[in-house]
Amino acid sequence: MSKVFRVEPPALPPQGVSVRTRRWRRVRRLAALPIAALALAGCTIPSFGASPGATTSSKSVFDLWQGFTIGAIIVGGITTVLIVWAVFRYRRKGDNIPKQSQYHVPLELTYTIIPVIIVLGLFAATLVVENKEVANPKTNVTINANAFQWGWKFTYPGQNVVVVGQTTQDPEMVMPVNENVHINLTSSDVIHGFYVHAFNFSRYALPGVLNQFTFRAVNTGTYDGQCTQLCGLYHSLMWFRVKVVTDSQYTTWLKSKANAAAAAAESAATNQQTSSVVPTKPTEGNS
Amino acid sequence: MRNEAKLLLSLGSFFGLMVAVYWFWSHENAGSVMMFCGMLLCFLPGSYYYFWSRRMKPRAEDDPNATQASGAGIVGTFPGTSIWPFTLGMGAFFVVLALVFGIWLLIPGLGLAFWAIIGGTAEGRRGGPH
Amino acid sequence: MTDVLDPPSVAERHEHHEEHGPTGILKWLTSTDHKVIGMSYTVTSIVMLVIGGAFAELIRAQLTTPNNNLVSLAQYNELFTMHGSVMIYLFMGPFAFGALANVIVPIQIGAPDMAFPRLNALSYWLYLTGAITMLSGFFVAGGAANFGWVAYAPLSNSVNTPGAGADLWIGGLLLTGFSAIFTGVNITATIFYLRAPGMTMFRMPIFTWNMLITAILILLAFPVLTAGLIMLYCDRHFGTHIFSVAGGGVPVLWQNIFWFWGHPEVYILALPVFGMVTEIIAVFSRKPVFGYKGMIFATITIGALSLGVWAHHMFTTGTVLLPFFSIMSLLIAVPTGIKMFNWIGTMWRGEVWFSTAMLMALGFLFTFLIGGLTGIYLASPPLDFFTHDTYFVVAHFHSVVMALMMGGMGALYYWGPKMTGYLLNEKIGKAQFWLLFIGTQVFTFPMYLLGLKGMPRRIGIYPNHPAWQNLNDWATVGAIMIGLSSVCFLVNIMYSWKKYPAGDNPWDGHTLEWFTTSPPPHHNFYRLPQIRSERPTWDYNHPGHSAAAHGHAGEVLIEKEPVS
Ligand code: HEM
Ligand SMILES: [Cu+2]
Ligand SMILES: [Cu+2]
Numbered sequence: 001m002s003k004v005f006r007v008e009p010p011a012l013p014p015q016g017v018s019v020r021t022r023r024w025r026r027v028r029r030l031a032a033l034p035i036a037a038l039a040l041a042g043c044t045i046p047s048f049g050a051s052p053g054a055t056t057s058s059k060s061v062f063d064l065w066q067g068f069t070i071g072a073i074i075v076g077g078i079t080t081v082l083i084v085w086a087v088f089r090y091r092r093k094g095d096n097i098p099k100q101s102q103y104h105v106p107l108e109l110t111y112t113i114i115p116v117i118i119v120l121g122l123f124a125a126t127l128v129v130e131n132k133e134v135a136n137p138k139t140n141v142t143i144n145a146n147a148f149q150w151g152w153k154f155t156y157p158g159q160n161v162v163v164v165g166q167t168t169q170d171p172e173m174v175m176p177v178n179e180n181v182h183i184n185l186t187s188s189d190v191i192h193g194f195y196v197h198a199f200n201f202s203r204y205a206l207p208g209v210l211n212q213f214t215f216r217a218v219n220t221g222t223y224d225g226q227c228t229q230l231c232g233l234y235h236s237l238m239w240f241r242v243k244v245v246t247d248s249q250y251t252t253w254l255k256s257k258a259n260a261a262a263a264a265a266e267s268a269a270t271n272q273q274t275s276s277v278v279p280t281k282p283t284e285g286n287s
Numbered sequence: 288m289r290n291e292a293k294l295l296l297s298l299g300s301f302f303g304l305m306v307a308v309y310w311f312w313s314h315e316n317a318g319s320v321m322m323f324c325g326m327l328l329c330f331l332p333g334s335y336y337y338f339w340s341r342r343m344k345p346r347a348e349d350d351p352n353a354t355q356a357s358g359a360g361i362v363g364t365f366p367g368t369s370i371w372p373f374t375l376g377m378g379a380f381f382v383v384l385a386l387v388f389g390i391w392l393l394i395p396g397l398g399l400a401f402w403a404i405i406g407g408t409a410e411g412r413r414g415g416p417h
Numbered sequence: 418m419t420d421v422l423d424p425p426s427v428a429e430r431h432e433h434h435e436e437h438g439p440t441g442i443l444k445w446l447t448s449t450d451h452k453v454i455g456m457s458y459t460v461t462s463i464v465m466l467v468i469g470g471a472f473a474e475l476i477r478a479q480l481t482t483p484n485n486n487l488v489s490l491a492q493y494n495e496l497f498t499m500h501g502s503v504m505i506y507l508f509m510g511p512f513a514f515g516a517l518a519n520v521i522v523p524i525q526i527g528a529p530d531m532a533f534p535r536l537n538a539l540s541y542w543l544y545l546t547g548a549i550t551m552l553s554g555f556f557v558a559g560g561a562a563n564f565g566w567v568a569y570a571p572l573s574n575s576v577n578t579p580g581a582g583a584d585l586w587i588g589g590l591l592l593t594g595f596s597a598i599f600t601g602v603n604i605t606a607t608i609f610y611l612r613a614p615g616m617t618m619f620r621m622p623i624f625t626w627n628m629l630i631t632a633i634l635i636l637l638a639f640p641v642l643t644a645g646l647i648m649l650y651c652d653r654h655f656g657t658h659i660f661s662v663a664g665g666g667v668p669v670l671w672q673n674i675f676w677f678w679g680h681p682e683v684y685i686l687a688l689p690v691f692g693m694v695t696e697i698i699a700v701f702s703r704k705p706v707f708g709y710k711g712m713i714f715a716t717i718t719i720g721a722l723s724l725g726v727w728a729h730h731m732f733t734t735g736t737v738l739l740p741f742f743s744i745m746s747l748l749i750a751v752p753t754g755i756k757m758f759n760w761i762g763t764m765w766r767g768e769v770w771f772s773t774a775m776l777m778a779l780g781f782l783f784t785f786l787i788g789g790l791t792g793i794y795l796a797s798p799p800l801d802f803f804t805h806d807t808y809f810v811v812a813h814f815h816s817v818v819m820a821l822m823m824g825g826m827g828a829l830y831y832w833g834p835k836m837t838g839y840l841l842n843e844k845i846g847k848a849q850f851w852l853l854f855i856g857t858q859v860f861t862f863p864m865y866l867l868g869l870k871g872m873p874r875r876i877g878i879y880p881n882h883p884a885w886q887n888l889n890d891w892a893t894v895g896a897i898m899i900g901l902s903s904v905c906f907l908v909n910i911m912y913s914w915k916k917y918p919a920g921d922n923p924w925d926g927h928t929l930e931w932f933t934t935s936p937p938p939h940h941n942f943y944r945l946p947q948i949r950s951e952r953p954t955w956d957y958n959h960p961g962h963s964a965a966a967h968g969h970a971g972e973v974l975i976e977k978e979p980v981s
Contacts, residue, residue, distance in 0.1 A: 197871030200803035208662035228806035236876035347614035358614030376542025383588035
């Protein structure tokens, strides 16, 4: 009982004690509500609007997201309750002047130290996920992704396979499932953003910088990707797709692509032209 | 004066600490230089105030028990009205327009600016109009 | 003749000035009175808010339906660039440190004017000409700047963005940048040198304290932006290659420079509003600021940390030290949290009066809480990777800036009567508040979800995407409500024009500005009370109710009745 009281401003008039204690308990009960609700929900923590992720690291990012959100709901909830309580409980009724209390050092220290602890906890959780995400594990598959105004070029080194697409035809980056896929991201003009929503991940494609990261997809499927960094007139149209397929499908796809490229190279005297199209800027009035 | 000095010196010290950690951790140049300059920018006026705060009596505004009478006397000189800020502003405007539309705009730009600087200085000496 | 201010004879001198000073347009052009300049700043920044708001409504109109072609993609790029630029550079910044600060800071510390009145006037002219310069981009061939308000290199170089619009953007920013620097110098000097006797540093009102830290941040940050802009201009026109790979430059350098200014800028916009809200909450709760010293400590900490967090805007470049910037950014949440709880503590056991100003301050509290909490996500690199440059970020910073706008509106309702002598209508004010408050939530919440569902920012058209459609509709509804609230504000000004005389102290204020007349005389005071706490006017009006136990408050030394 006296513990509870330490949080209140000091020097309460004696007759106020019981009423205020009751009130304070009520506040605590209200604050406990969201926690209880979450405990009840148990294993089915809601997604809070985010995508659960289709790669291993995007799943950890999703967990982190849920953790942060639960924390935010608790902290935000308590704060909102306090605001609403203060506003309605202490709304002006007459012309009296309230007690002019200004400091309560233990209370102030409490709400300095608790946030510091929360922040350090969030930072620790962040570090764990971040290290997982930026790790560079051993990989068998490498894809060079190159962004240009306004499209993407995916090159499979050593395979004679290149996929290019811009504005109206979205290119498709094919990659195998359950396999560490190493991406080398570059840009040939301005800054672009390589963003795959289902992978909960984005990274800038910077001119003059090689950015590298690894995806390990856990489900097959086709996912939308889009440029997220403003790159000029047709930024809105810089879509691509990521197609995650099984290992055998992947090998087949690579073969057929390579064969097609070779055939094209043979049939046309203009070697290389089909596989690595020099990107041209669309002209004004692109639909 | 003492508190003003302390504020700037502690900000500067904090930036110093921060830039040390940052530099040894990242070896990144641009940010380190900018933070370092931020530190200097705090130390420069901070040490000036500190220097003077040790050599002068607390001013009436630093004295918690000062009465309004203890501040009596000249606070400063304040011009009532002046056209020169406007003139200088227009000069700067034309100088910037010269960056965009052609170098010839520097003629009115610098002209107005010099006129304003001379006029403003003279007004400051003379104690301008109201 | 130059005015020599010595308090006992202020009144006679000033009677004289008010009769003979210029009026009308000449007053506007030549005044060096901080109140007149502050008023010019206020009006100009509100005009900028209306312009930026009009762009915002057009943006939302375009985004209401998929594959819309209300505006072309080229126009859309200009629209959001100029919306962001106008709002940040021309509205919120000058409003925060030029408008109310200019009027209120000298009065709150008992000063007759700013330390450098003519420099102050110059600041205003640079701001106005800068605004005209930037906006005139719409009238040149090729249109206004279209590289986003952050002008990332190399998109902003002369190859990718030729045309005068971009140069006008740079030029306008150079002018407003110098304007800000001069204001920073002025505020710092005023606070350091022109305080009234007894107004020690730790008796300054929180608003003044916040303005001091803001001014110091301006001095630390703005020169960096100005330098960066000059480099950008040289890259565009003098063949240097500072930001271009081709000549051996580094594009990311621009981002480092820009955000080294840009993050402190966030606090340059926010700290003044924190100060405004602090004053409003204390006055309308009839209590001193809870944890006054802790509040100051929090402000200084925010200022100090804000110089070391810039690269949290660059997590996805893959070129920055993630843990350093992550922990520094997370740490800023701590002083911000202290402020939040101090605000609540100020209301606790108070007598809360729901005036429009107070409602706006409460709207600020809640909206800023949302913006602050979502900011914590963005300080965590893995979470930033998946929300960066999506509508989640747009929603986050709109929660913040709309909160700032509410705080600023509250401050106009609170201090407007002091500046003009007339109150605004409270009924219309409350309508404005509810539209703004509800509109903001209706506008931002769908945008958070849009971001989580993968909608990137700065896209002028988007395909028909089942998860996005309803959300975009709601965001537009919110935007319309916010627009209507601004209309309410303008209507209120016209409706209340010179209708409700305010008197000197309509809210039972705490600080020195409520001790003088509304509007204050030429050099602000006919008399000053004894200053024994950070609430001299309150101490004077309510002897026996001071928060500080010691000292004799309420003694007036320079007795002189105000001249009407
Ligand atoms: C009427 C209320 C407002 C509405 C409806 C609104 C709407 C929007 C929208 C939809 C965007 C995203 C454009 C895009 O990414 O395609 C945007 C961007 C932005 N807004 Fe607002 N906004 C409002 C008020 C404000 C205020 C008050 C500020 C600042 C004080 C502000 C600052 C910005 C900035 C800096 C951007 C980023 C521009 C860029 O991406 O370059 N907005 N706004
Ligand atoms: Cu793009
Ligand atoms: Cu920031």
